[in-house]
Amino acid sequence: QVQLIESGGGLVQAGGSLRLSCEASGRTFSTYSMGWFRQAPGKEREFVATIGWTADNTLYTDSVKGRFTISRDNAKNSMYLQMNSLKPEDTAVYYCATSSYLMATMSTEYDRWGQGTQVTVSS
Numbered sequence: 001q002v003q004l005i006e007s008g009g010g011l012v013q014a015g016g017s018l019r020l021s022c023e024a025s026g027r028t029f030s031t032y033s034m035g036w037f038r039q040a041p042g043k044e045r046e047f048v049a050t051i052g053w054t055a056d057n058t059l060y061t062d063s064v065k066g067r068f069t070i071s072r073d074n075a076k077n078s079m080y081l082q083m084n085s086l087k088p089e090d091t092a093v094y095y096c097a098t099s100s101y102l103m104a105t106m107s108t109e110y111d112r113w114g115q116g117t118q119v120t121v122s123s
Contacts, residue, residue, distance in 0.1 A: 002026045002112045004096050009117030012086055016121070020081040022096030022114060030074035033099045035110055036081050038092035038119075045095070047105040049081065059103050063089075086121045093118050 008020040022034065035050035049060045049070040058070050067086075072079040079096060094117050097110035104110060 002098060004098065004112060004114035006094065006096050006114045006117040009094060009119045011120045011122065014086060014088055014121055014123050016086050017082070017084045018086065018119060020083065020094055020096075020117060020119070022079040022081075024077045024079075024098070029077040033102055033104060034070075034072060034079045035097050035099060035104060036070060036079075037095045037097060037107060037110075038090075039095070039116075040092040043092075045107055047107070048094070050099070050104055051079065052102050057103060059105065061105075083119070086119075088121050088123045091119060091121050 003025050005023050012018055030053055033050055033052050036048040037045050038048050039045040047061050048064055051058050051070045051072050055072050067084050069082040096114045098112040099110045101109045
């Protein structure tokens with residue numbers, strides 16, 4: 001059974017950067033797409049970005065395009081989210097997840113989830 005562990009969250013000022021990591025264990029990591037979602041207080045969980053199993057395919061929600069970069073290192077069973085030019089509206093708990101689908105943007109298309117890491121951006 002796959003386990004996902006996120007790390008790298010924290011408190012940062014607007015305009016700053018953070019790099020989130022997601023480490024997977026217990027599964028053939030390289031055969032699955034991976035994604036990042038986030039959930040702000042009082043809001044539904046929303047799609048942020050996804051990356052295919054070979055990392056050739058990536059997709060971002062419009063609000064993070066040009067600021068966030070998703071990547072993965074299959075040799076390390078890890079996925080990353082580099083977040084630059086952070087805004088207060090990026091404040092949320094960020095979750096990583098696995099999917100058998102390519103370019104999946106709906107949470108129902110993901111079958112394994114991490115526990116989440118808090119990102120707080122102050123104005």
